[in-house]
Amino acid sequence: xxxxxxxxxxxxxxxxxxxxxxxxxxxxxxxxxxxxxxxxxxxxxxxxxxxxxxxxxxxxxxxxxxxxxxxxxxxxxxxxxxxxxxxxxxxxxxxxxxxxxxxxxxxxxxxxxxxxxxxxxxxxxxxxxxxxxxxxxxx
Amino acid sequence: xxxxxxxxxxxxxxxxxxxxxxxxxxxxxxxxxxxxxxxxxxxxxxxxxxxxxxxxxxxxxxxxxxxxxxxxxxxxxxxxxxxxxxxxxxxxxxxxxxxxxxxxxxxxxxxxxxxxxxxxxxxxxxxxxxxxxxxxxxx
DNA sequence: CTAGGTGCAAACTCTTTGCAGCTGA
DNA sequence: TCAGCTGCAAAGAGTTTGCACCTAG
Numbered sequence: 001x002x003x004x005x006x007x008x009x010x011x012x013x014x015x016x017x018x019x020x021x022x023x024x025x026x027x028x029x030x031x032x033x034x035x036x037x038x039x040x041x042x043x044x045x046x047x048x049x050x051x052x053x054x055x056x057x058x059x060x061x062x063x064x065x066x067x068x069x070x071x072x073x074x075x076x077x078x079x080x081x082x083x084x085x086x087x088x089x090x091x092x093x094x095x096x097x098x099x100x101x102x103x104x105x106x107x108x109x110x111x112x113x114x115x116x117x118x119x120x121x122x123x124x125x126x127x128x129x130x131x132x133x134x135x136x137x138x139x
Numbered sequence: 140x141x142x143x144x145x146x147x148x149x150x151x152x153x154x155x156x157x158x159x160x161x162x163x164x165x166x167x168x169x170x171x172x173x174x175x176x177x178x179x180x181x182x183x184x185x186x187x188x189x190x191x192x193x194x195x196x197x198x199x200x201x202x203x204x205x206x207x208x209x210x211x212x213x214x215x216x217x218x219x220x221x222x223x224x225x226x227x228x229x230x231x232x233x234x235x236x237x238x239x240x241x242x243x244x245x246x247x248x249x250x251x252x253x254x255x256x257x258x259x260x261x262x263x264x265x266x267x268x269x270x271x272x273x274x275x276x277x278x
Numbered sequence: 279c280t281a282g283g284t285g286c287a288a289a290c291t292c293t294t295t296g297c298a299g300c301t302g303a
Numbered sequence: 304t305c306a307g308c309t310g311c312a313a314a315g316a317g318t319t320t321g322c323a324c325c326t327a328g
Contacts, residue, residue: 018327020283039317054285059318061283075217080317094257097265105260110252114271117246118233123273126236130269132253134262157302157307178292193310198293200308219292 007031007070007087015068025050026061027070036074036082036093036102076102076131092130146170146209146226154207164189165200166209175213175221175232175241215241215270231269 009019009027017023025046029037037045039058046053062083065071074082076095082102090111091104110130118125148158148166156162164185168176176184178197185192201222204210213221215234221241231249233242249269257264 013328016282018282020327022284052285056286056319057284060320063319073217075214078212078214078220081217094260094262096262103260103262105256107252107256110249110256113246113249113252114269117244117249118271118273119276121233121242121244122276123233123235123242123271124276125271125273128269128271130253130267132257132262132264132267134257134264137258137261137263152303155307159302159308161309191310195294195311196309199295202294 007085012065012068012070017064017068021050022046022053022057023061023064025053026058027065030065030071030083030085031087033084036076036084038080038082040080042083092132094132094134097133097135146224151204151207151209156203156207160189161185161192161196162200162203164192165197166204169204169210169222169224170226172223175215175223177219177221179219181222231271233271233273236272236274 007027009024013019026042028049029042029045033042033045039055039062042062043053043055043058046058062071062073066073070086072084072086074084074093076082076093088104089106091106092110094103094105095101096103114128115125146166148163152158165181167188168181168184172181172184178194178201181201182192182194182197185197201210201212205212209225211223211225213223213232215221215232227243228245229250230243230245233244234240235242253267253269254264
């Protein structure tokens with residue numbers, strides 16, 4: 001059983017995830033990224049470090065890391081998944097409609113309200129997704 | 140320029156949307172549905188009323204109705220869009236992880252908090268997506 | 279040594295599009 | 304009438320998979 005949020009090689013190995021050259025390259029890309037890259041971007045960047053990485057391996061590795069709790073999958077725009085390391089505390093996303101920039105934020109109050117609403121409906125929340133889409137306020 | 144939330148034939152016609160046999164069938168399906176159907180489901184149900192409806196027309200009509208503000212597109216599970224008529228007030232979704240059921244809810248407090256958070260980050264929200272994924276609380 | 283990982287290319291799913299004929303207003 | 308809509312089939316984008324070879328542990 002995997003505990004949440006493993007991202008060091010040794011933790012992953014302890015989970016039975018074999019650490020290969022390709023997986024190291026992909027982990028490296030995720031650690032360096034601060035832009036929620038797509039599979040395609042991850043492939044391109046991983047290849048800078050290790051030419052041999054293939055598309056199939058990127059997808060398979062992302063699936064493995066997602067299951068291990070190392071990686072989070074986002075579907076901001078409906079056109080392809082975007083990934084991030086699950087190495088910080090939980091946060092939601094604000095997407096800038098003009099630039100595509102993704103800003104992370106966290107609100108304990110919203111989280112609390114979500115739990116309250118779910119409780120009123122007779123549910124326990126397992127996870128949630130909150131995305132705000134907006135534009136910079138004019139000065 | 141389309142005003143939000145048109146869903147009667149006359150309103151749509153006034154927007155320049157031609158009302159065809161196929162579009163009537165699709166609108167009928169959307170009015171009867173209470174389960175956020177996929178394009179595939181909409182096609183199957185529309186064909187019960189009008190055999191001639193094609194997949195291409197379903198997708199094209201959904202795009203037209205979405206632009207007219209008649210239809211909302213959801214991407215709950217990453218595997219294909221799910222649609223609903225935009226005929227009620229804004230709401231968010233709670234997805235039952237065991238049954239797949241989609242429960243609609245609305246919280247003015249959460250909406251307000253979202254606007255506050257965006258304002259703090261210097262943004263005006265255009266739209267947002269909030270989905271809660273959970274299971275029924277055991278008795 | 280060998281269970282599991284890999285590259286390649288083909289397959290798959292969902293959605294969009296080009297085209298020639300049809301039809302609502 | 305005729306701009307816009309339609310069905311069909313092919314194309315696209317993003318992702319997954321079968322297979323034979325490779326490699327971490």
